[in-house]
Amino acid sequence: MRTEYLIPIDKFCASHDIEISFISSLQESGLIEITTIKESAFIEVDQLQKLEKFVRLYYELDINLEGIETVNYLLQHINVLQDEITILKNKLRIYETEF
């Protein structure tokens, strides 16, 4: 049942024309999680979008693994700050608008 939501790493790599070692490096850096079932490696569908982003950064923008780690951290930080801005903007609306 669980395998319905998993994508085999080798298929992903073949489809994207990339090396399996790159996926292993991402896993070692803690950027993605790999599930192993009966000696086969899989990636969860939920992580697909994130993985494809890392593939683009590495293969298309020539950003190395350390760079990807930094970019990933900063993008997460931007997300947190954007959420905070939204909350603060909503608070500000209370004082800016008159009944």
Added chain:
Amino acid sequence: MDFVDYYKLLGLDKTATSKDIKSAYRKLARKYHPDLNPNDKNAKKKFQEINEANEVLSDPEKRKKYDQYGKDWQHSEQFEKQQQYQQQSANSRKTAYSGSQSGDDFSDFFESMFGRAAGAGHGRQVKYRGEDYTAELQLDLTDAYKTHKRTLTINNRKIRITIPAGIENGQTIKIAGIGGKGINGGPDGDLYITFSIANHPGFKRLGNDLFTTVDLDLYKAVLGGEITIETLSGKVKLKVKPETQNGSKIKLKNKGFPVYKNEGQYGDLYVTYLIKIPTNLTEKQRALFNQLSELQINK
């Protein structure tokens, strides 16, 4: 359609070598790539422009044609070999980055000069996830108060979505698989809807709490009594304590805004009393107020 100066877009002049083009493109792609600029429409547009410029200038055949006809391409024999050219280029290796892969990522200028097929879908058969779409939806505070369904038209496709009660102003929700079509069998992109909730004339919202101001006549404020106020869930009767002060605040528990995705849970409603001083007093009223005033002085 306007002429697009691809050299200018990449910050190059016409003598630029293929190495210069690659270097300039890579530098700008790192700056404007959608993966590095989430939710930034300007960066996305800029990236599409530089992608298009690179698509042309990094391909010797296309560059030659662009250099030859350039600004005056409309007066050239631009379509004479277009079909033949498209067939030739269909097998060339893809050089453009894949941050945006849909066919409409190229300008009218590009498509008129090189054809739509020349810009999209050729090269290595890599599966790409479709483009994510973003949309903004405006709601009233009363709409956001209740879980309701809405029908939206996204790229001529009608979709029906459920908007959970308690959605925040500026909050974005993801509708999976409603974005652009995947390339070469890749999965479809997602739709991101950001909600813009208009201010309400009677209520202000802070998180799950609501704030309102209620007029209270002087007599009820002094002597106490009962009033009926409007809340977003209907009318509510309130007991006013004697000697209620102007600006005093009371809390009505669970009469605020619904908590997002927590059915049955609500914030609180804070009511601020604004005491109205009577005007156009009659002689009798004025006399009675004078009496009260004297009583106060002699107290």
